[in-house]
Every structure is written in structure tokens, then in C-alpha cells.
Amino acid sequence: MAGSDYGTYRKNTRQSRGNAARKRTNAVSTKLAGEIDYTFLFLVILLLCAGLVMLLSASAPAANSTYGDSYYFFKKQLVGAAAGLVGMWFISRINYERYKKYIPRFMLFCTFLLVIVLIPGIGVKVNGSRRWIATPGIQLQPSELMKPTIAMYFALLIEQGKYDLTKWKGNLPFLGVILIVVSLLMLETHLSGSIVIAGIAVCVMIAGGTPIKPIIVGALILLPIGILGVYELSPVRWSRIVSFLHPFDDMQNTGYQVAQGLYAIGSGGIFGLGLGQSVQKYSYLPEPYNDFIFAIVCEELGLVGAIVVILLFTALILRIVRIAIKAPDVYSSLTAVGIAAQIAIQTTMNIAVATSSVPNTGVALPFFSYGGTAILTLLLEMGILLNISRYIKEKN
Numbered sequence: 001m002a003g004s005d006y007g008t009y010r011k012n013t014r015q016s017r018g019n020a021a022r023k024r025t026n027a028v029s030t031k032l033a034g035e036i037d038y039t040f041l042f043l044v045i046l047l048l049c050a051g052l053v054m055l056l057s058a059s060a061p062a063a064n065s066t067y068g069d070s071y072y073f074f075k076k077q078l079v080g081a082a083a084g085l086v087g088m089w090f091i092s093r094i095n096y097e098r099y100k101k102y103i104p105r106f107m108l109f110c111t112f113l114l115v116i117v118l119i120p121g122i123g124v125k126v127n128g129s130r131r132w133i134a135t136p137g138i139q140l141q142p143s144e145l146m147k148p149t150i151a152m153y154f155a156l157l158i159e160q161g162k163y164d165l166t167k168w169k170g171n172l173p174f175l176g177v178i179l180i181v182v183s184l185l186m187l188e189t190h191l192s193g194s195i196v197i198a199g200i201a202v203c204v205m206i207a208g209g210t211p212i213k214p215i216i217v218g219a220l221i222l223l224p225i226g227i228l229g230v231y232e233l234s235p236v237r238w239s240r241i242v243s244f245l246h247p248f249d250d251m252q253n254t255g256y257q258v259a260q261g262l263y264a265i266g267s268g269g270i271f272g273l274g275l276g277q278s279v280q281k282y283s284y285l286p287e288p289y290n291d292f293i294f295a296i297v298c299e300e301l302g303l304v305g306a307i308v309v310i311l312l313f314t315a316l317i318l319r320i321v322r323i324a325i326k327a328p329d330v331y332s333s334l335t336a337v338g339i340a341a342q343i344a345i346q347t348t349m350n351i352a353v354a355t356s357s358v359p360n361t362g363v364a365l366p367f368f369s370y371g372g373t374a375i376l377t378l379l380l381e382m383g384i385l386l387n388i389s390r391y392i393k394e395k396n
Helices: 003-032 038-067 072-092 100-116 142-160 168-187 191-207 212-233 235-245 256-268 293-326 330-354 372-389
Strands: 123-126 129-135 138-140
Touching (some): 038 072, 038 293, 100 142, 129 142, 142 191, 168 191, 191 212, 256 293, 256 330, 293 330, 330 372
16 A cells, blocks of 8 residues: 555544544433433422421521521531532433542542541541541531442442352442441441341342342341441441330430420321411421421321321432433443432331331431432432433323
8 A cells, every 4th residue: 555545444444433533422412411300309309398398397496506597507508409419410411421430539538438437537527426527618428428438339330240149259349348338337336227238239239139038147247247336336326226126215314315205296186286386396306307397297297298208308318310211321220220219219208207116216307307429319319310311201
């Protein structure tokens, strides 16, 4: 081939490759230009607004008595929600294929945060648990970041196909990761976080092909470790956990919060006392704006309001399941499964704790409970789901 002919050949080759790359980019751009799932977005906004209203009502007395500002907790939550909405919109516009390769690094980063939160001076100890990293102006809870991260990490590993989840050997790396994360969380005495994160991981594994048997064996190994960890590291917390069996037997101590929560639920009746009219939030029920905010929902809005809230969560979870079923690939489908599992587990546990159906483990109610990191992370997860929904062909 003559020199000039070879030069022409290379030029044409580069042009062909460039055209192919531009076509791929245009294809991605066309996909991203698709409509988001507006039904899902409507449910998210509705739950967020309802949560903010109930948080304001539940937190006003405590905020006024502690900080002299009835809007203190509400304003902080509003800042987190506003930042989360901006982040949700931004993430919904980014093709998730572009950041998949960074997920293993982010998993390592989140694990690192779980380690350093245990260091005195870095991690802040509140109510006997060291779960927060405090920096000037920012208080970060690493376990909240780990929830979506472990879902995305497991989804990526399963999509890559390096491990055969139908066999014992293929499940060992996943169970090893769960064991490491849960062990770090138990050192924080963060039982609820351990249950939620392990539940997210297990749901992704089952959806990815893991048989039930390895999961049962893994649970039989991890559950005693968790129980022993709480019993040894925090006897006071252990007594609170077992008090759910007879909360009224020790109302002045371990059963106090659960008993007051039940009083709030019972006094609400069918239609409630009215928005803002709760009595239990005035120094009777500890932290009514956090783990027991559902009790305030029942007291102020009654059985009818509680059912509406439960139905909204049910509709949201079902919509996420729809996104998971219709997602374009394994990674996006399993990521949606993990996020659906997170919301379902936390909602179920929070309501069960408030009604004394399970031990008091201190789990937050999504969209409702106070927590800047929690609401910010949750809305970023909603942005991930909105982005996935852009790739769904059938929109009805």
C-alpha cells in the first residue's frame, strides 16, 4: 500500500471510529431525553411534603424548649431536603453507566467511614452509640451512605458475572462483605442499621439468583453475632430491646418510650386529635420527631391518617418494583430492588417498633424522621431511580 493510500486509510478509519462514537453518544443522549416516571416523582414529592409537615408538628415543642426556636429541626430538615431535591434532579440527568466504575471505590470509602466513626474525637457519641462523624458545620452518618452503596456494589458484582450465586462458593464473597459491614455497625451498637443494610444486601442477592438456603445459613451465623454484640457492648440497650414484650411492666425505665408511643397511638382514635394537637409530643414521648414519629401521625391524624401514610409507602414501593422489573439491565434492576428493600424494611420496622410489635431498635421512618444525612441520601436514591426510569420503554 502506497504511503498516500495508507494515510487516507488511517484518516477514514479515524473518521469511522469518530462517527461510531458520536452515534453512541447521541444514542445515550436520546435515551436520557426520555420522560421520567412522573407517577413515581409525584409519590416522592407527596411523601416528602407530608413528612416535612409531620416533622414540624412533632418537633416544635422539643425545638422550642431546647433551642428557643420551634422551627429549629424543621429548618435543618428543610435544608437537607432542598439539597436532596437539587441532587435528585442532577442525578436523574446523569447516565448511570458513567459512574458504575466508581462504585467499588465508593464502597471502600463508605467502609472507611464506618471505621473512622469508631475513633473518639472523630466519631460523636450520642445516647450510647457512636454513629456520627462531626466536622465544622456538618454531621455525617456513614451508615446512611452505606445503604444505597451496598445495593449498587452487589448489583455491579452480580452483573459482572464473576460469581455464580447458585453455588455456595459464589455467595461467600457477598456474605463476607455483609459480615464486615455488620461487624463495624455492631461496634457502633447500631443494630437497626445492621438489620437494614443486611436486609438490602440479601434482597439484592436473592433477586440476583441466590437460593434461600445460603441466606438462612448466613442469617443463623450473623444473628447470634448481632445479639451477642448488643448484649455485651450495650446492656442498657439490650434491656430496652427485650422490654417490648411487657412495656408497661417498667414504664419508668426501659418500657417508657414504647408505652408513651402506644398511648399516643391509642389516643388518636379513628380520625385523630387534629394536626398539631398531639399531647404526647410535649415532653412525654422522647424524640417524637425521630424513631416514634409514626406514633404522632396516629395521634394527630388517627387510624385514617395512618392508613393513608402506609398506602403512600406501599404505592411508592410498588412503583419502584415496577421500575426494577422494566429496567434495561441487570445492574439497574438490582439497584432498584435494593432501594425498594431499604424503604420497605425501614418503614415496616419503624411502624412495628412504634406499635410494639418488635423490639425497639431505633429505626427511622423514611421521609418523616429527622435526619439531614438520611433525607439527603434518600432523595439522591430517588434520583437514581428517576434516571433508571428514563430507560423504560413502556411508560404506562
